[in-house]
Amino acid sequence: MDRARGASVRLKLTLSYAGFLLLAGGLLLTAVWVFLLRHVPGPPPGALRTFAPRAAGVLLFLLVFGLVGGWIVAGRMLAPLTRITDAARTAADGSLSHRLRLPGRGDEFRELADAFDLMLDRLEALVAEHRRFAANASHELRTPLAIMQTLLDVARKDPNSATGEVVDRLYAVNARAIALTEALLLFSRAEQRSFARERVDLSLVAEQAAETLLPLAEKYGATIETAGDIAHTVGSPTLLLQLTTNLVQNAVVHNLPEHGYVWVTTSDGPESVTLTVENTGKELTPALTATLTEPFQRGTEQRIRADHAGVGLGLAIVNAIVHAHDGTLALSPRADGGLCVTVRLPAAPPDR
Numbered sequence: 001m002d003r004a005r006g007a008s009v010r011l012k013l014t015l016s017y018a019g020f021l022l023l024a025g026g027l028l029l030t031a032v033w034v035f036l037l038r039h040v041p042g043p044p045p046g047a048l049r050t051f052a053p054r055a056a057g058v059l060l061f062l063l064v065f066g067l068v069g070g071w072i073v074a075g076r077m078l079a080p081l082t083r084i085t086d087a088a089r090t091a092a093d094g095s096l097s098h099r100l101r102l103p104g105r106g107d108e109f110r111e112l113a114d115a116f117d118l119m120l121d122r123l124e125a126l127v128a129e130h131r132r133f134a135a136n137a138s139h140e141l142r143t144p145l146a147i148m149q150t151l152l153d154v155a156r157k158d159p160n161s162a163t164g165e166v167v168d169r170l171y172a173v174n175a176r177a178i179a180l181t182e183a184l185l186l187f188s189r190a191e192q193r194s195f196a197r198e199r200v201d202l203s204l205v206a207e208q209a210a211e212t213l214l215p216l217a218e219k220y221g222a223t224i225e226t227a228g229d230i231a232h233t234v235g236s237p238t239l240l241l242q243l244t245t246n247l248v249q250n251a252v253v254h255n256l257p258e259h260g261y262v263w264v265t266t267s268d269g270p271e272s273v274t275l276t277v278e279n280t281g282k283e284l285t286p287a288l289t290a291t292l293t294e295p296f297q298r299g300t301e302q303r304i305r306a307d308h309a310g311v312g313l314g315l316a317i318v319n320a321i322v323h324a325h326d327g328t329l330a331l332s333p334r335a336d337g338g339l340c341v342t343v344r345l346p347a348a349p350p351d352r
Helices: 009-039 047-092 108-157 163-192 202-212 214-220 237-253 314-324
Strands: 198-201 222-228 232-235 260-268 272-279 328-333 339-346
Touching (some): 009 047, 198 202, 202 222, 202 237, 202 260, 202 272, 214 222, 232 339, 237 260
Parallel strands (some): 222 260
Antiparallel strands (some): 272 339, 328 339
């Protein structure tokens, strides 16, 4: 924002200090003069001529002292603010690694500096995460495009090649690229919170997601069980359905080879509602579980079925949707193998 240059805060404080000192000195000299008039009998006629120059000298001294001392004191007081301003300009130029770390005991300026350092920590982490996400997304999108280019080159160089096989492979690769693009758009929409909010019952959402994924569960020999209470929250029905669908789909795909189970439950509380999705499967380590919500992290090769590798954004999208709804997401490995995912969202206010 372009602003006309005005007087600095240091100058304003200096003038304020000097003005206050002059006012206090003037009041003191006035009090002294009134005291002399009332309590010293018969002051000589030349007393005013003697007192006035000396009073003027005192006021001049106070003015100079106030200006010099006020300038020095104001500079020392505003030094932390100057450092914060310089750090903000440095951050605006793109450098987020600088930190203030003001020494000394806590006061308003140091609290502001600590809050500024914390903001820079979060901004730096967020920028690094977005850069990593952009790099991973570019890599993931480049892979199917490169495969399609290779297939087209082979088909053009060898007109007698099996056209049907090439078309089938192109169709599969193109479908994967479309799925990845749609997942990226959904991820961006959730992070930007660009959606309308309305009252949603998580128990109905869970039943809908489970019913939609029954054919997939039958294909993998898994059983989906849903139970729980009516749990109302406020948010986007589409995004919350996508969240639940992603969780149930992951639970079905990353399960035992046969006779696997998926449990989907909802519960209602005074301040929050909970959606829990558990599944059987191979044992997971806490270190691996902690990375599953990162974009393009698909876990170990043993957990991924060759015919359903996904695009690596399932739990990342879940995490983004949860945060967009001011909720929390917790992942923990089950003692008997598999994963337990718990989503907590703010409870909707009661109907009136």
